[in-house]
Amino acid sequence: MRNWLLGFCVFAFLCSSAWADGCPTACADCTLPNGQVGQFYKLTLYANIGKFSKITGVTGNLPPGVSVNIDQNVTGWDSHPHNLVLVGTPSQPGTYVFNYKFENGIVWEPIEYIPGYGNYITQKIQIDCIQGTGISSLPRSVIYVPIPIDDDIYVIVPVEQNLPRDPGVAGDATVTGIDSNGDGVRDDVERGIVYAYPKNPKAQTVLFEMAKYYQAVLANSTSAAAVQQYFGIVAAWGACLDAAAVEPEVEGRLLRPLVLNSYDRSYNYILALRSLQGAGPIPEMMAACP
């Protein structure tokens, strides 16, 4: 019962945060792309982060001409979430601010599943804002990330790092993607890692390095020698996960979903696996753990 009550309190706090804070005055990160008057605009905010997560409501002002749908009828593998879809052709420039309510559904899980582990760590609550001229010349938003401080208690902290913008679909046009700050890590991957470990610089460092060499694997997917070499480097950094207080399954739960988030990237990864058939074990190397 104690655990159930704690779970319920966490749930209530998450929801009230999402509703009450509105658009913060200082935003560290931006996610919604700009729109143009007279041009069709469509954006889907996905709720499929947790097993029972969903977006259930919207308050505030939307640009005239843009409506919002709570998409409950998606089919196929993308079936369970209630996503939020902004769609329409904006007719007036301006600054528009809205909030949406994200329910992460934690209390509906059996109590054993509450602890902040794996997928739940990667949950995020977004309060997104559209401001500026057009739909947004200066979009502002902040991302809140639940940080487990005990087995089943989260605190909500904003990500304050200066992250590159999410390149969106443009970032997925090539296997290489976009690395606007030139740190060797794709922008979308960098964001995903920081959101998952916002207060753990060691984890970020290790996962950035692993992501870099995953990317190198994708770029050299038909060369068994290169694939072996780069996977060897990934393994060397993987040996640092324990020291960085990262759960050992992070590669499957976080890193691969982030890095392999397009058809071409997934395809190249599969090619890389195939190139290793009969190639022998990957080399053993050491990394300088942070």
Next chain:
Amino acid sequence: MIKIAFSCLLLTLMLVPSAYCADGETTYFFINGMNVAPDEAPRLRQRLQTRVLLDVPSGDVKNLYQDNDAAFSTMIDRVRAQGNADSQRELFKNFWKWLDDLSLAPSSFRQQLATLDEAAYVQSAWLQPMVAALRDNYYNKRRKAVVVAHSQGNFYANQLVNYLRSFDPAVAACVTVVGVATPATYVANSGSYETRSDDTVINLARVDFPWGRSILPPTWSPTGPDLVPDPSGHTLIGSYLGPNSLSQRIRNDVLSGKQSLDATGSACVLPQVCSPLRTSGGSGNYLVSHFLGTGARDVSVRTDLGGLLDAELRMNICDADGVRFCWFSGNGNVGPGTTFRFKFHFDAAVNATAGIEILLEASGHSNWNLCVDCGDGSTCN
């Protein structure tokens, strides 16, 4: 203080192995489950070693790696067809997340995986290197094998043993399997296994897979101290190696499997070491086996024939199927003490055997010596 001392004693007792896995005669192989990258598999193997095989030298624990590239290749085409350009990123993120933890995946996704049977999960391209590794372990290193498999790796472990039983039963007899979180309906060679009752992935497979009702039942249920923060109940490190009582059960399975290979009357017989064959005889028929081991080599033969003028000796050297490498026929007319030398090429892979059989038929007043080397430079001069 007494409490602390008692706790330390308990902890020590828990950590001290109850028996020893290391004997210089056994190699431990780990087969990973689905969606494990090449860099992750060694990490899992190391964790298995530190939790279960802590008394085994690191060189004696090896990976038998597999992945699912063929199945993944088909599935990503289906993923691409699911949505428009805007939704691809989320679709592919979910694809890899769901592969990592099938309990999060919608049933339509799991149904795709459930269309494959055990044989379809096992790709020959990954199975054959495993076969080669176990043959090398047996013939060249002269060691037994304990195979520990996690999740889908159990399909590989079963198929691996099935293959060896068909094509190399001597090797198969020296392999035992320990299943962990197995979605299979049996453990090859009557091995043992452990599956959690709250393993959500296996429990879903019981529903989704056509053979789901026959999947081996759970063997262990968590109690309070054994609850681990892993929602899937399926991961090797968190769910199976995490709880002390469960990792100890896995260790016990490994030990009992090893003991069954070592037991008197076990079908496991390790190959002998090849040493030059030296034998001699007189009149009569002789059938002599000579173990050579795996690999290819040029084997030298020396025959010394003595006796009277009516002495005759015929000799055939064949593989196990009766295919003749070479033969010799001589009589005493050449004079006592005559030596014949010749070589033949032996390839264990081609000849499907690790040894040869020599049939000698001597008549009259024969008196002969025979020497066959190992093809490794040992001499019959």
